[in-house]
Amino acid sequence: MKTLLKVIQLHKNESMLIKKAMKQNREAQHVLFNIHAPKMLSVCRYYIKDIQQAEEAMLNGFFKVFSNIKSFKHEGSFEGWIRRIMIRECISFLRQQKKIEFPVEEAIVENDFSNNINTDIEVAQIQELIDMLPEGYKTVFVMYAIEGYQHNEISEMLNISEGTSKSQLFKARKVLQEKIKELNKITSYGTT
Numbered sequence: 001m002k003t004l005l006k007v008i009q010l011h012k013n014e015s016m017l018i019k020k021a022m023k024q025n026r027e028a029q030h031v032l033f034n035i036h037a038p039k040m041l042s043v044c045r046y047y048i049k050d051i052q053q054a055e056e057a058m059l060n061g062f063f064k065v066f067s068n069i070k071s072f073k074h075e076g077s078f079e080g081w082i083r084r085i086m087i088r089e090c091i092s093f094l095r096q097q098k099k100i101e102f103p104v105e106e107a108i109v110e111n112d113f114s115n116n117i118n119t120d121i122e123v124a125q126i127q128e129l130i131d132m133l134p135e136g137y138k139t140v141f142v143m144y145a146i147e148g149y150q151h152n153e154i155s156e157m158l159n160i161s162e163g164t165s166k167s168q169l170f171k172a173r174k175v176l177q178e179k180i181k182e183l184n185k186i187t188s189y190g191t192t
Helices: 002-022 026-047 051-067 078-096 123-132 135-146 151-158 162-191
Strands: none
Touching: 002 026, 026 051, 026 078, 026 123, 026 135, 051 078, 078 135, 078 151, 123 135, 123 162, 135 151, 135 162, 151 162
16 A cells, blocks of 8 residues: 555656646756656667767757646656657657668568567667667667557658558568577577
8 A cells, every 4th residue: 555655646746846847947847857867868779879869869858848848738647758759859860860761661571570589688788789770770660669659650750651660670670680699699609
């Protein structure tokens, strides 16, 4: 019962902070920033390899959060609302840097490469593998596999067709599967 009370109390506190932040209360904005910044930096880092650039995108995202906080309708989680802003900010950053490209749509083979991969790869290694993907593959992969967006949502956010989204995801999974197999071979050779 105590845990439930703490969660409710925390939610009430955040709700109160949001209301204060809507009135341009800098202290409330600072507290909300401190609560959400670590997770949001992690979100930005999924999309942007360079940590300084990811931090810049996060800060720009928080500027938009606090500039537009009055548009938060208290429907759904505040964290989810911030997360969507961060994702859009990262996509905008990648577009400005001309790092995100989507080759012309190709035929897609519907296959799930995430199955049947046996690996002891660490999270940092997985992030490195994701970072090695071309930006288009990486962006779609992160949006679909990590953020949970559907192809119709991805196509709308990135201004691409659903087929291109599916194709980019397919290719990203294929590249990741190959890289994971290579790492597994290296790891298995190192242990024998």
